[in-house]
Structures are given as structure tokens and as C-alpha cells.
Amino acid sequence: MESDEPETHYSIGEVEELLDDISDDDYRKMILSLEQLNPHRAGCTAEDLYELALDKILKEDRQWPKGVKRHTFIRNVVRSLIWSKVKGKKDGLSQATAIENIDDISDLDLTADLRNDENVISKAVRELMDVFEDDAYIRCIIFNKLKSFKASKIKEICKLTENSYQAAMKKLKRNARQMYPTGIDYWRDGQ
Amino acid sequence: MSFELLDFINKLIAEETQELPPKQLVVETDSKYLPSDERVVRFHSITHNTIATHRQARLSEARAKYEAHRQKESLYNRAVREVPNSVEQIFHQIVGVITSGGDTVPKGWTLAHRGEEPGKDNDEELKKIWMRMYMLGFIDHKSKGKS
Structure with a gap:
């Protein structure tokens, strides 16, 4: 059947x-x-x-x-x-x-x-910070991500509404992909 | 150094790549990072060759299965066509095989059927034995069978 x-x-x-x-x-x-x-x-x-x-x-x-x-x-x-x-x-x-x-x-x-080479990692972080030199929100997000804070905490610290956080993320995403189309050469287990 | 930041950035890059339509992605990517035409051709070839290999393997497997089925089927169908009409003939041919060959028929065959009574069920059983003998080649495919 x-x-x-x-x-x-x-x-x-x-x-x-x-x-x-x-x-x-x-x-x-x-x-x-x-x-x-x-x-x-x-x-x-x-x-x-x-x-x-x-x-x-x-x-x-x-x-x-x-x-x-x-x-x-x-x-x-x-x-x-x-x-x-x-x-x-x-x-x-x-x-x-x-x-x-x-x-x-x-x-x-x-x-x-x-984990991959620390030099690669710090170079990538510096490059990201440089690209967003004029964008205080994105720099604030990156800086607090470095401290491993969660999104809710970052929004609070950077004084971002949900909408402005999403807009900043969109910009970050777009720029990061254009800077590193194949990703940052770094990995760790479980990725 | 926080690794979460790089996990996070790599995840964003992967998401953006997933979301962008291929054409737009190519337009918005610096040409120095784009995979070369040679590389694209290599991927094309991998796809076509792998598909072709698998198709060929599937085809060969299906052919072998069909051939085995056809051989089995055709032998069975020939046996059905060739089985004699009368039980006497069937019995006669079976006995002929049993008594003529010496060691061509396993002893078990003669022992298993020595005490059988005549009747509908036994006639059917004889037909089955005849067909099995025919399929196993004990009964000559050309000279025996229906007359």
C-alpha cells in the first residue's frame, strides 16, 4: 500500500x-x-x-x-x-x-x-576597529563582544534600542563579509 | 583575548553569505577574493564526474539485477510451458531421471518420494518436482517435456 x-x-x-x-x-x-x-x-x-x-x-x-x-x-x-x-x-x-x-x-x-595564531586574531580585531572608526555603536558592540558580553547586556551598555542594535548588526555583517569573504582564518573545536 | 568576538564575526560572515543571492554576492565581493574561473570549472567537473560515476554504478547494478531476474524468470516460464500434460508422463520422466543417472540424482530425492500415494495433492507435488528437476537441468530442456 x-x-x-x-x-x-x-x-x-x-x-x-x-x-x-x-x-x-x-x-x-x-x-x-x-x-x-x-x-x-x-x-x-x-x-x-x-x-x-x-x-x-x-x-x-x-x-x-x-x-x-x-x-x-x-x-x-x-x-x-x-x-x-x-x-x-x-x-x-x-x-x-x-x-x-x-x-x-x-x-x-x-x-x-x-586555536589559531593569536597574531591573526589580534590583526583581525584591529582591522575591524579601524573600519568602524567613525561608528561609535559598532565599536561599542565589538568592544563588549571582546569582553564576551551577551546581546542584552551590550544593548544596555551601548544604549541601543532593539532597532538600532539590529541596524548596527546589519552594517557590521555586511562590512565584515566584504573585508573577509572567506571568514577570519581562525577556528576552534566544536565550530 | 576573547575568542567569542571572532566566533561572532565569523558567524555573521557566514550568515551574510547564506542570505545574499549569488549574483549580488559576486558583485559585492572584491574580485581579488572571488574564486577564479579555473576553480569554478574544477567544481563543475567534480559535480559532473561524480554524478556520472554514480549513474553508471546504479545502471550497472540495475542491469545485473534485471539480468538475474530475467534468467530466473525465463527458466521458470520454460518449465511451466514444458511440463507434460499427463501425470503418467511426469512420473515416467522423473523415474527415468532417477533410474538412469546413477549418481546424477541425490539419494535424498528417491528416498523422499518412494512411498507417495496417487491423488490431486501428490499430482501437484509431482509437477513441482518435475519443474524443479527441469530448472536444475536433470530433465533435458530440448528432448523432454511436452510432446
């Missing part, structure tokens, strides 16, 4: 159609988006991970829920691939360390699960 339930995932034929129809600009957007995930921390290029992701999708190891945009879905598959590769390296590292055999960890990227 056939079910009356609507299909929640794309069939393999529909998936192929969706993948076969990617324009050059779509690819540019996707590549930038994949670079933002810092694929090199998994020891891979965006190309390697994209191919692996397609393989998983076409084998139906990862089903594509209807309603999820192509770009978002592929990005999520790649993100989980990076996560599992980094985790695999970490597990390999702890195993190798446990048996105290340094030869076994020689081919592992020991920085894979570490």
Missing part, C-alpha cells in the same frame, strides 16, 4: 537535477562558503571535501530534506565531514599518545584541534 505521507526528502533523481543545475555564481558563493569552514584544518581542500560530500549525498548516506537550500545542505554536509575528520585526527592523536609512540603521530596535523 502506498503511503499518503508527503515525501520529506528529495529522491536521487531530484538530487541529481538540483546538482546538475549550479551556475557559475552559485559555485562562487559555495566555494566562499566552504572556505569559511577552514577546510585545511581537516587536512583537505574545499574541492576534496566537496567531492566527498557529493559522494555521500549521491549514495544517499546523507538525505537531502526538502525545503533545505542546496547551498545550505552542501555546506552542512561538508561541515560534518570536517568535524569527523578533525575528531578522527584527535582520537588518533590521543591513541598514539597513550601508547607513547611518537612515530604514530608524525603525520597528524597537531594544530587541527587548537
